Amino acid sequence: MTTLLEKKTDIQPVMEARALFKRYGQVTAIDGADFELLPGEILAVIGDNGAGKSSLIKALAGAVVPDAGEIFLGGRPVSFRSPIDARREGIETVYQDLAVAPAMTIAENLFLGRELLRPGFLGKLLRIVDKKKMNEEATAHMQGLQFAIKSMSQAVETLSGGQRQGVAVARSAAFARHVVIMDEPTAALGVREGNMVLDLIRKVRDSGLPVILISHNMPHVFEIADRIHVHRMGKRAAVLNPKKISMADTVSVMTGALKASELSPEVLA
Amino acid sequence: MTTSTTPTRRLHLPSLSTIGPLIALLLACIFFTTQSDRFLTSQTLSLVLKQISFVAVIAIGQTLVILTGGIDLACGAIMALGSMVMTKFAVELGVSPLLAILCGIIVTTAIGALNGLLITRLRLPPFIATLGMFGIVSATTQIYSGAQTVSNLPDTLGFLGQTFNVFGTAFTYGAVLMLVLFGVAWFYLTQTAPGRHIYAVGNNPEATRLSGIPTTRLLVSVYAVAGLLYGVAGYILIGRVGAGDPNAGQTENLESITAVVLGGTSLFGGRGNVLGSLLGALIVGVFRVGLTLAGVNSVYQILITGVLIILAVATDQFSRRKA
Numbered sequence: 001m002t003t004l005l006e007k008k009t010d011i012q013p014v015m016e017a018r019a020l021f022k023r024y025g026q027v028t029a030i031d032g033a034d035f036e037l038l039p040g041e042i043l044a045v046i047g048d049n050g051a052g053k054s055s056l057i058k059a060l061a062g063a064v065v066p067d068a069g070e071i072f073l074g075g076r077p078v079s080f081r082s083p084i085d086a087r088r089e090g091i092e093t094v095y096q097d098l099a100v101a102p103a104m105t106i107a108e109n110l111f112l113g114r115e116l117l118r119p120g121f122l123g124k125l126l127r128i129v130d131k132k133k134m135n136e137e138a139t140a141h142m143q144g145l146q147f148a149i150k151s152m153s154q155a156v157e158t159l160s161g162g163q164r165q166g167v168a169v170a171r172s173a174a175f176a177r178h179v180v181i182m183d184e185p186t187a188a189l190g191v192r193e194g195n196m197v198l199d200l201i202r203k204v205r206d207s208g209l210p211v212i213l214i215s216h217n218m219p220h221v222f223e224i225a226d227r228i229h230v231h232r233m234g235k236r237a238a239v240l241n242p243k244k245i246s247m248a249d250t251v252s253v254m255t256g257a258l259k260a261s262e263l264s265p266e267v268l269a
Numbered sequence: 270m271t272t273s274t275t276p277t278r279r280l281h282l283p284s285l286s287t288i289g290p291l292i293a294l295l296l297a298c299i300f301f302t303t304q305s306d307r308f309l310t311s312q313t314l315s316l317v318l319k320q321i322s323f324v325a326v327i328a329i330g331q332t333l334v335i336l337t338g339g340i341d342l343a344c345g346a347i348m349a350l351g352s353m354v355m356t357k358f359a360v361e362l363g364v365s366p367l368l369a370i371l372c373g374i375i376v377t378t379a380i381g382a383l384n385g386l387l388i389t390r391l392r393l394p395p396f397i398a399t400l401g402m403f404g405i406v407s408a409t410t411q412i413y414s415g416a417q418t419v420s421n422l423p424d425t426l427g428f429l430g431q432t433f434n435v436f437g438t439a440f441t442y443g444a445v446l447m448l449v450l451f452g453v454a455w456f457y458l459t460q461t462a463p464g465r466h467i468y469a470v471g472n473n474p475e476a477t478r479l480s481g482i483p484t485t486r487l488l489v490s491v492y493a494v495a496g497l498l499y500g501v502a503g504y505i506l507i508g509r510v511g512a513g514d515p516n517a518g519q520t521e522n523l524e525s526i527t528a529v530v531l532g533g534t535s536l537f538g539g540r541g542n543v544l545g546s547l548l549g550a551l552i553v554g555v556f557r558v559g560l561t562l563a564g565v566n567s568v569y570q571i572l573i574t575g576v577l578i579i580l581a582v583a584t585d586q587f588s589r590r591k592a
Contacts (some may be wrong), residue, residue: 084481099479101472103540104465112469113480115462127462 020069031053031234044221047231061093062086090177096184102157107138161191173204227269241269290548301559311438318444321554326502328528330495338471339540340397345521350410351377351503356419356513360509366425374500385489407518413463430508443505471538529546
């Protein structure tokens with residue numbers, strides 16, 4: 001079945017899922033879903049409302065524990081009981097509802113839960129934070145992503161919506177070792193702000209981290225995705241090449257009007 | 270949704286909720302200085318500090334709780350039970366005073382932790398959990414004490430009510446302990462990782478949890494530390510009253526919240542400053558002493574406090590809407 005829907009590659013996937021299942025009572029949210037993320041790519045995950053893409057992504061991010069199936073990270077089987085487990089394995093997730101602490105500074109948000117402590121016995125014992133070092137490292141990291149913000153010690157709430165999302169993206173890029181998952185990162189943003197976040201996502205990919213991008217925004221998906229995972233009725237319907245297939249055909253696959261088997265092999269990725 | 274890419278606020282001026290309480294305190298002091306020759310003296314300062322000392326220590330605990338987005342309506346009752354345990358253990362059980370104090374503080378810390386568990390494990394709203402605990406703890410104090418005052422205390426129990434002289438003015442040790450505790454709390458909240466996590470959880474609990482911070486443990490320890498502080502306040506109270514009073518702690522719930530709110534800490538959690546709560550407690554204390562010295566009916570203090578609370582929360586709402 002997999003061979004029909006995608007071209008097999010010899011490249012070892014960064015992240016892989018095989019035959020995931022998740023049921024909530026009568027509802028089957030994940031119905032034998034497969035998934036593959038390749039090194040250095042932006043993989044868009046699209047699907048109609050209720051297709052179960054959100055459950056799939058939550059399973060990959062550790063927020064949902066699947067009933068059956070396997071998840072591999074770099075070929076090694078992993079099982080996540082919580083988002084914290086996934087984070088420990090180097091998977092960072094940016095959630096759509098602007099997951100920042102608004103009254104805290106940019107540097108504090110970047111280092112939340114991973115604060116840099118003052119050196120020395122007292123610093124470790126009392127867990128005194130090294131604000132200066134956090135500001136310096138935050139500045140360097142933001143410059144690396146060409147994300148222009150004057151001061152890392154300003155509160156996140158003084159930023160625009162796009163900049164706030166940018167902080168969340170930068171945070172995940174700073175700490176992810178293997179995968180960055182972004183759940184509708186541009187959904188709440190205007191055009192210019194959305195483009196700014198897209199630029200940032202490209203820079204994260206170019207820095208070597210593969211990105212899973214969940215989005216409803218087709219123009220955004222076609223603008224930055226290297227491959228498109230189409231999710232339908234709880235499983236993967238097809239993996240498409242955005243450079244070869246039209247947006248209209250993609251939507252047809254998403255809604256079920258077009259079967260993957262009816263597509264020409266060259267649009268598959 | 271804004272599409273601007275420039276920060277909406279460029280200058281780092283201290284916000285109104287930070288300097289507001291300081292201005293209010295200064296205005297009150299200036300006003301009372303014009304009303305009474307006896308106001309601007311070190312005796313007044315000593316009196317105010319002595320009067321507010323235990324409410325201010327409760328307000329430290331209340332600040333921690335409110336910063337997480339919670340509220341503690343049981344604080345006064347917990348303080349009263351703590352002081353009752355201390356005095357009864359020392360006087361009736363003959364336990365050494367220091368051990369009795371320790372037992373009282375252990376009891377208040379445990380009740381605080383229980384509050385935290387009700388809120389995190391049973392997912393009760395803090396308002397309800399602590400309202401229920403207020404009733405339970407108040408009644409327990411009455412039952413345990415038989416509604417009897419405990420007197421004839423050993424000296425150690427009243428120690429924080431004793432005084433020492435600075436340039437001829439007597440200050441209580443309780444007032445000094447209160448100021449030291451504010452310093453410690455300020456350092457903890459602004460300079461340490463756990464302190465910053467308290468702000469984070471009040472700002473965005475879900476984002477804080479997802480960033481790997483054990484928020485349940487954090488909240489339980491915040492309520493437990495608050496309980497510990499209520500125990501210390503109970504010890505200060507014993508020094509102030511000179512007895513174990515089963516009817517104490519009736520008004521301190523709202524007075525501590527008043528101090529926190531006047532100090533500019535947001536009731537929505539995540540923003541505020543514990544030193545503001547000291548200012549808030551001082552404002553209430555200055556009005557109480559000032560109006561007495563000016564020979565004005567003390568009911569005006571309640572009226573003015575009410576006005577100030579509304580002003581303080583309105584300022585908070587206004588600054589949040591701007592942000």
